[in-house]
Amino acid sequence: MRRAVLILVPYLWLLALFLVPFLIVLKISLSDTAIAIPPYTPTLDFSAGWQGIREFFSELDFENFIFLTEDDLYWKAYLSSLKIAVVATFLTLLVGYPMAYGMANAAEHWRPTLMMLIILPFWTSFLIRVYSWMGILSTEGYLNQFLMGIGVISEPLVILNTNIAVYIGIVYTYLPFMILPIYSALERLDGSLLEAAEDLGCSRLSAFWLVTIPLSKGGIIAGCFLVFIPTLGEFVIPSLLGGSETLMIGKVLWEEFFNNRDWPVASAVAVILLLILIIPIVLFQRNEQKQREAEG
Amino acid sequence: MNQTVFAPWEDPAAKPLIQFKNVTKRYGDFTAIDNQSFDIYEQEFFALLGPSGCGKTTMMRMLAGFETPTEGTILLGGEDIAPIPPNKRAVNMMFQSYALFPHLSIWENIAFGLRRDKKPNDEIQARVEEMLKLTRLTQFAKRKPHQISGGQRQRVALARSLAKAPKLLLLDEPLGALDAKLRQDTQFELMDIQEKTGTTFVIVTHDQEEAMTVASRVAVMDHGQIIQAAPPAQIYEAPNSVYVADFIGDVTIIEGAVTAKDNGYDIAFAEGQSVYAESTLNLTNGQTGYIAIRPEKVAISSEKPERVRNAVQGKIIDIAYLGNLSTYYVELPNGQTVKSQTANTRRLSRRSFTWEDEVWLSWTDTAGILLER
Numbered sequence: 001m002r003r004a005v006l007i008l009v010p011y012l013w014l015l016a017l018f019l020v021p022f023l024i025v026l027k028i029s030l031s032d033t034a035i036a037i038p039p040y041t042p043t044l045d046f047s048a049g050w051q052g053i054r055e056f057f058s059e060l061d062f063e064n065f066i067f068l069t070e071d072d073l074y075w076k077a078y079l080s081s082l083k084i085a086v087v088a089t090f091l092t093l094l095v096g097y098p099m100a101y102g103m104a105n106a107a108e109h110w111r112p113t114l115m116m117l118i119i120l121p122f123w124t125s126f127l128i129r130v131y132s133w134m135g136i137l138s139t140e141g142y143l144n145q146f147l148m149g150i151g152v153i154s155e156p157l158v159i160l161n162t163n164i165a166v167y168i169g170i171v172y173t174y175l176p177f178m179i180l181p182i183y184s185a186l187e188r189l190d191g192s193l194l195e196a197a198e199d200l201g202c203s204r205l206s207a208f209w210l211v212t213i214p215l216s217k218g219g220i221i222a223g224c225f226l227v228f229i230p231t232l233g234e235f236v237i238p239s240l241l242g243g244s245e246t247l248m249i250g251k252v253l254w255e256e257f258f259n260n261r262d263w264p265v266a267s268a269v270a271v272i273l274l275l276i277l278i279i280p281i282v283l284f285q286r287n288e289q290k291q292r293e294a295e296g
Numbered sequence: 297m298n299q300t301v302f303a304p305w306e307d308p309a310a311k312p313l314i315q316f317k318n319v320t321k322r323y324g325d326f327t328a329i330d331n332q333s334f335d336i337y338e339q340e341f342f343a344l345l346g347p348s349g350c351g352k353t354t355m356m357r358m359l360a361g362f363e364t365p366t367e368g369t370i371l372l373g374g375e376d377i378a379p380i381p382p383n384k385r386a387v388n389m390m391f392q393s394y395a396l397f398p399h400l401s402i403w404e405n406i407a408f409g410l411r412r413d414k415k416p417n418d419e420i421q422a423r424v425e426e427m428l429k430l431t432r433l434t435q436f437a438k439r440k441p442h443q444i445s446g447g448q449r450q451r452v453a454l455a456r457s458l459a460k461a462p463k464l465l466l467l468d469e470p471l472g473a474l475d476a477k478l479r480q481d482t483q484f485e486l487m488d489i490q491e492k493t494g495t496t497f498v499i500v501t502h503d504q505e506e507a508m509t510v511a512s513r514v515a516v517m518d519h520g521q522i523i524q525a526a527p528p529a530q531i532y533e534a535p536n537s538v539y540v541a542d543f544i545g546d547v548t549i550i551e552g553a554v555t556a557k558d559n560g561y562d563i564a565f566a567e568g569q570s571v572y573a574e575s576t577l578n579l580t581n582g583q584t585g586y587i588a589i590r591p592e593k594v595a596i597s598s599e600k601p602e603r604v605r606n607a608v609q610g611k612i613i614d615i616a617y618l619g620n621l622s623t624y625y626v627e628l629p630n631g632q633t634v635k636s637q638t639a640n641t642r643r644l645s646r647r648s649f650t651w652e653d654e655v656w657l658s659w660t661d662t663a664g665i666l667l668e669r
Binding site: 190192193195196198199200201202203206210211214215217294 | 360361362381382383384387388389391392393395397398399408409412413440442456457460
């Protein structure tokens with residue numbers, strides 16, 4: 001009985017905050033636009049009784065999903081988001097792994113400070129931090145001023161409003177999510193394993209490839225998913241730092257919703273996005289579980 | 297049958313495998329190893345024994361190549377090993393934590409070192425199978441380290457470090473993580489494997505029983521120095537100092553001024569009371585000497601024994617009952633405690649002595665070992 005109650009709590013939580021909203025979005029995606037409040041039809045009218053409910057369901061259709069396949073904007077946006085998310089995740093890994101490695105190998109008394117420095121940016125609003133990147137990357141920004149000041153370049157670099165700025169923004173924003181799981185994997189790594197590898201004939205470098213990397217694999221995978229999943233639907237960074245060439249599904253979704261006020265199409269975009277995300281989320285869960293079993 | 301005793305350290309013509317020459321290791325102000333010179337011979341099972349922080353692990357890590365001596369040289373087969381990195385040394389180590397690679401199977405763990413040498417595949421295959429057989433692990437080859445027991449893990453670690461057929465195998469507290477029963481079995485297994493492979497073993501341990509059981513020679517260490525390096529029996533029966541006598545086994549130390557007499561000395565430990573010990577030491581009369589007496593060499597009786605030079609009377613203050621043995625702690629009138637150990641050949645209810653009993657303790661002229669320090 002007690003167990004049932006304990007299990008019930010998370011399930012109710014999921015039901016109320018995930019499944020119900022999702023069903024609402026799914027329902028809207030099957031509706032038609034209307035100039036009304038809310039801007040779609042049909043709406044469920046219980047006063048009409050059984051007949052009303054039957055009519056309500058008969059008016060739902062997959063028109064919006066078919067529309068998504070007809071206009072190539074959408075699948076291009078999905079593909080482009082996927083590409084940006086994959087590249088950005090890889091870049092974050094390249095930057096994050098050495099940092100996590102450095103932290104894990106730093107003197108014990110330094111580690112809390114370093115950890116603090118990683119978490120510290122979260123104390124400022126995410127939006128303000130992205131805005132400040134605009135100040136750094138714009139043609140008159142600090143970066144160009146600095147580079148021109150020391151004479152490396154004579155013309156300002158155009159970085160803001162390009163995909164490069166988007167990558168910089170994503171790597172910057174999601175770096176802690178990459179560093180922390182890798183750090184925790186590396187910190188747990190038993191130093192005597194590396195000595196054993198060396199003792200058995202490995203050079204430092206091959207010990208790193210044969211022992212450190214495989215044993216931090218769990219952290220790498222977790223970090224990559226933690227970056228990849230939110231990046232795929234990212235909206236703020238591409239809309240603030242990206243340009244006209246930056247096509248991301250989050251931005252398309254926002255425009256459908258607020259500029260076109262086409263809630264049903266926006267909902268259909270969101271449903272597809274969720275379906276795409278379910279695959280990595282399931283893989284992520286499986287990785288976590290495997291990790292736990294290996295340690296268990 | 298003419299059986300030669302294995303004792304290359306007594307043969308001046310024998311060539312040592314390892315030579316420590318005036319080796320000192322300092323960490324800042326702290327001296328971990330203090331100017332040590334000693335030899336280890338081929339096929340020896342050499343134990344470094346001492347309390348934690350005595351420098352035994354540093355000694356081993358210098359042999360493995362994880363530490364370099366601050367001063368002095370270490371020779372392996374006549375060659376200075378200081379410039380050789382750990383991955384190029386013909387020395388392998390079995391780690392205290394075993395340090396098995398958790399992401400590799402038992403088979404791959406054992407093959408790890410062989411693979412690094414770029415040996416042909418069938419040769420690796422054969423060698424790993426041989427090692428699995430030697431350590432009775434064949435049926436576990438495909439398992440991961442976390443899927444086998446502690447004792448099996450210990451054998452994997454041993455197989456892995458032996459796979460490359462090193463000239464020297466270092467064992468860092470190899471049995472520390474095993475429970476007492478398993479440890480005993482494993483000790484004999486270790487000796488067996490050492491004999492079969494003919495590899496020189498250097499073992500680091502803080503467990504004196506373990507060192508005594510497995511080693512051909514035991515080096516008792518303290519504060520970065522080897523106090524005595526000798527075969528187990530000699531360490532026990534003829535310690536060279538109070539420290540060694542006290543560290544190995546149970547002992548009673550009696551301190552007093554010496555007076556030469558017959559083939560040894562009288563040691564006056566209390567007003568008008570003295571005990572005698574035969575000794576070849578050269579001491580001046582009046583100098584302080586120490587007698588170390590093993591409890592099992594002290595007899596206990598209710599009447600004063602006759603024809604024994606060393607007999608003292610006291611009161612039993614404590615009895616340590618170990619099942620097979622009992623150790624009586626007898627307090628002499630001057631406050632000195634002497635331990636006497638007897639085998640419990642009779643049932644407990646028929647035991648002749650109990651607390652507060654007045655008893656006589658006696659031992660022979662050669663039972664006590666006279667020590668200078």
